[in-house]
Amino acid sequence: MSVVYGRVALIGLGLIASSMFWGIRRGTLAGEVTGYARSAETRETARQIGLCDEVCDTLADAVRDADLVVLCVPVGVMGAVAEQIAPHLKPGAVVSDVGSVKRQVIEAVGPHIPEGVHFIPTHPIAGTEHSGPTSGFAELFDNRWCLIVPPPGADEAEVARMEQFWRALGSMTDRMEPDHHDLVLAVTSHAPHLIAYTMVGVADDLRRVTDSEVIKYSAAGFRDFTRIAASDPTMWRDVFLSNKEATLEVLGRFTEELFALQRAIRQGDGEHLHAYFTRTRAIRRGIIEAGQDTNEPNFGRGKA
Amino acid sequence: MSVVYGRVALIGLGLIASSMFWGIRRGTLAGEVTGYARSAETRETARQIGLCDEVCDTLADAVRDADLVVLCVPVGVMGAVAEQIAPHLKPGAVVSDVGSVKRQVIEAVGPHIPEGVHFIPTHPIAGTEHSGPTSGFAELFDNRWCLIVPPPGADEAEVARMEQFWRALGSMTDRMEPDHHDLVLAVTSHAPHLIAYTMVGVADDLRRVTDSEVIKYSAAGFRDFTRIAASDPTMWRDVFLSNKEATLEVLGRFTEELFALQRAIRQGDGEHLHAYFTRTRAIRRGIIEAGQDTNEPNFGRGKA
Ligand SMILES: NC(=O)c1ccc[n+]([C@@H]2O[C@H](COP(=O)([O-])OP(=O)(O)OC[C@H]3O[C@@H](n4cnc5c(N)ncnc54)[C@H](OP(=O)(O)O)[C@@H]3O)[C@@H](O)[C@H]2O)c1
Numbered sequence: 001m002s003v004v005y006g007r008v009a010l011i012g013l014g015l016i017a018s019s020m021f022w023g024i025r026r027g028t029l030a031g032e033v034t035g036y037a038r039s040a041e042t043r044e045t046a047r048q049i050g051l052c053d054e055v056c057d058t059l060a061d062a063v064r065d066a067d068l069v070v071l072c073v074p075v076g077v078m079g080a081v082a083e084q085i086a087p088h089l090k091p092g093a094v095v096s097d098v099g100s101v102k103r104q105v106i107e108a109v110g111p112h113i114p115e116g117v118h119f120i121p122t123h124p125i126a127g128t129e130h131s132g133p134t135s136g137f138a139e140l141f142d143n144r145w146c147l148i149v150p151p152p153g154a155d156e157a158e159v160a161r162m163e164q165f166w167r168a169l170g171s172m173t174d175r176m177e178p179d180h181h182d183l184v185l186a187v188t189s190h191a192p193h194l195i196a197y198t199m200v201g202v203a204d205d206l207r208r209v210t211d212s213e214v215i216k217y218s219a220a221g222f223r224d225f226t227r228i229a230a231s232d233p234t235m236w237r238d239v240f241l242s243n244k245e246a247t248l249e250v251l252g253r254f255t256e257e258l259f260a261l262q263r264a265i266r267q268g269d270g271e272h273l274h275a276y277f278t279r280t281r282a283i284r285r286g287i288i289e290a291g292q293d294t295n296e297p298n299f300g301r302g303k304a
Numbered sequence: 305m306s307v308v309y310g311r312v313a314l315i316g317l318g319l320i321a322s323s324m325f326w327g328i329r330r331g332t333l334a335g336e337v338t339g340y341a342r343s344a345e346t347r348e349t350a351r352q353i354g355l356c357d358e359v360c361d362t363l364a365d366a367v368r369d370a371d372l373v374v375l376c377v378p379v380g381v382m383g384a385v386a387e388q389i390a391p392h393l394k395p396g397a398v399v400s401d402v403g404s405v406k407r408q409v410i411e412a413v414g415p416h417i418p419e420g421v422h423f424i425p426t427h428p429i430a431g432t433e434h435s436g437p438t439s440g441f442a443e444l445f446d447n448r449w450c451l452i453v454p455p456p457g458a459d460e461a462e463v464a465r466m467e468q469f470w471r472a473l474g475s476m477t478d479r480m481e482p483d484h485h486d487l488v489l490a491v492t493s494h495a496p497h498l499i500a501y502t503m504v505g506v507a508d509d510l511r512r513v514t515d516s517e518v519i520k521y522s523a524a525g526f527r528d529f530t531r532i533a534a535s536d537p538t539m540w541r542d543v544f545l546s547n548k549e550a551t552l553e554v555l556g557r558f559t560e561e562l563f564a565l566q567r568a569i570r571q572g573d574g575e576h577l578h579a580y581f582t583r584t585r586a587i588r589r590g591i592i593e594a595g596q597d598t599n600e601p602n603f604g605r606g607k608a
Pocket residue numbers: 011012013014015016017037038039040042043072073074075077081098099100101123124125126127128130131132133232235239
């Protein structure tokens with residue numbers, strides 16, 4: 001591999017930024033990487049673990065002379081951060097973000113991008129339930145998709161360079177329109193997260209079942225919900241508030257289906273249930289075949 | 305380890321029975337194990353892979369002379385199977401089942417148990433999304449809980465022997481009342497399964513998002529739902545129909561909470577969302593500490 005951007009600035013030093021840094025280092029994809037996080041504590045941790053070649057104490061220092069600036073902060077603060085860095089961007093630089101929502105981030109960040117600076121939003125479809133500067137690893141993006149969402153009129157050479165960068169980080173890339181992105185992600189990510197949060201909250205609430213029972217018997221299916229529902233509260237609050245419309249639309253469809261299945265249970269309609277449960281298996285097969293999950297029972301964690 | 309039951313008959317040769325067989329063999333917990341499954345095909349597969357010391361072509365042959373008979377069939381057919389084996393049980397034998405629902409199984413099986421035969425229902429809280437005779441492995445029950453649900457007046461020595469058996473299979477054991485069992489499992493297993501099935505069905509349905517998009521971008525949270533929703537349709541149809549009341553109660557609470565969270569999204573109430581998402585993290589921590597899941601990011605599957 002070789003250098004794609006001379007100098008890269010990572011703004012926000014959490015799961016995604018730290019994984020990007022280790023991935024950049026693995027492939028020598030940048031000459032130098034600077035980093036910035038809001039709190040002195042995160043910056044200090046980053047310095048201790050060697051995250052970034054230089055951790056800066058101000059946004060201005062971090063982005064100065066950067067060829068690529070990647071905003072890796074919660075989607076709700078993307079606009080404010082863009083506004084702060086704007087005066088310090090060098091002409092010809094590329095600004096990107098990794099936010100989980102695209103329409104609202106583009107609307108919040110776009111207006112702050114100066115003339116002569118490129119804006120190329122992205123969304124790596126990869127994550128874990130962990131967050132913060134110590135949670136990253138170089139392999140996070142390997143064999144995962146990264147969506148590139150270029151605004152109308154974006155410079156084609158710069159879009160292609162961004163794709164090259166993400167491929168070098170291990171990802172496969174696709175291009176997508178912001179609204180379609182937000183709907184697809186509402187289905188594959190945002191609605192499932194809200195549902196998992198809800199179910200875990202209900203379990204915690206139910207007086208007649210103790211938390212200790214829930215914890216002991218979680219292996220029966222609930223365990224995977226708790227993993228999803230352990231994700232960062234700030235990131236997810238921002239995602240739901242920034243992708244309201246699509247999330248509510250998908251949840252509306254979900255509620256309709258759930259009511260139909262509840263009715264089938266109440267009325268003892270075994271055929272409806274069996275047919276529904278049979279149909280959903282095909283999607284699983286597709287995911288295994290596409291290499292987006294393992295078919296190991298229990299992800300292999302069942303075997304001691 | 306040493307022999308707990310001289311002769312064990314496994315009725316139904318799917319995930320649970322095959323895992324029990326390999327676990328019994330690992331620990332030499334029985335002198336001989338016979339097996340029976342409904343279809344000639346499953347019996348043939350079992351013979352080919354050496355599942356059970358003897359695979360019988362009739363229920364009568366399988367249970368004759370057995371000291372322990374374990375019903376490992378879908379909960380909806382437990383009663384019918386019990387009725388068929390009843391005339392062939394030897395005096396003093398123990399009949400057990402591993403069904404995911406207890407109240408209705410006890411009501412369906414109990415009346416068929418002859419005088420002088422013990423009935424001790426159990427439920428190992430362990431599973432994967434796979435089913436059938438080739439899906440089992442000896443370690444399935446290791447470090448998982450097995451609930452023992454003895455009917456009133458059960459023979460204490462036989463209940464203790466059952467606990468010894470499951471501990472020798474690698475499990476920890478607890479005793480529970482049938483109704484409480486069904487409520488706890490509605491929370492930790494039945495409701496989460498229905499929710500996962502529903503969400504995967506909705507994704508498959510949504511016209512504006514293609515199946516190929518859902519599959520490619522599943523790593524964003526949806527993937528775990530598809531794993532749960534790949535479970536056997538017959539087993540799960542039976543579970544929902546046999547545990548109607550508790551499942552519908554938990555789903556009712558779930559729907560209420562989901563509506564409250566949807567309202568918070570619609571109204572932009574970030575505080576409500578953040579507080580809710582923060583609370584659910586504690587349960588996850590409990591599960592990790594109790595050794596019921598790994599804290600590896602992405603169960604380690606994120607690392608190539
Ligand atoms: N996690 C995922 O699964 C995933 C996947 C794909 C995309 N994304 C997106 O990637 C972005 C980052 O997510 P992450 O998981 O890496 O988050 P994270 O681990 O929680 O890290 C967020 C970082 O942003 C910084 N930050 C927060 N507010 C800030 C502000 N007002 N100004 C400057 N910095 C601020 C935090 O600094 P402090 O540490 O000092 O608070 C922290 O370093 C989000 O937009 C998210 O939607 C996440």
